[in-house]
Amino acid sequence: GAVVSQHPSRVICKSGTSVKIECRSLDFQATTMFWYRQFPKKSLMLMATSNEGSKATYEQGVEKDKFLINHASLTLSTLTVTSAHPEDSSFYICSAWDRLLGYTFGSGTRLTVV
């Protein structure tokens, strides 16, 4: 079946630094990619939607200058958390969508900012 590789699975960074998370569709081209954030014991909240070659669409309340999303190709989307702070610590998960395959989720990234 379809596979989405998300990397890294865990990352610890210092406050003020930037962290990049990659989401790659391995055996299909994803028309659209989605980024979600999950707070402890909460459900997944959509952060943004990105289509290849165009700017991401951010959900209300999500700072686009803090969470930079790049979707340079049909198989790769990246989320960069800029100037990270402890409150950005969370579980981030991506999803790739194809009209035939539907949604395929990555395995998630646990970000801890210290």
Place this chain on the structure above:
Amino acid sequence: KQEVTQIPAALSVPEGENLVLNCSFTDSAIYNLQWFRQDPGKGLTSLLLIQSSQREQTSGRLNASLDKSSGRSTLYIAASQPGDSATYLCALDNYGQNFVFGPGTRLSVLP
């Protein structure tokens, strides 16, 4: 705007019990509904997908039903096992536009 709720928020049962998890949604114009399992600190595992034209799907000890008219879905787990302990999420698929998750039900199956 689609809103999804799940009841109960948490559930603890002894091993061997049959149990039902509930999911409600406000907008019946969905493409499909999916049930996921999430283990602590892990990603999502898809359990069952029900197309909007279907009423139920079964996989092993799991059975999911869908009633679009009432905006409800249930996940039935038969003969629960400690390995079933996880958070169960239902999610609504609006065909590539977004995927709305419920808050989840945290299940603990005690040996």
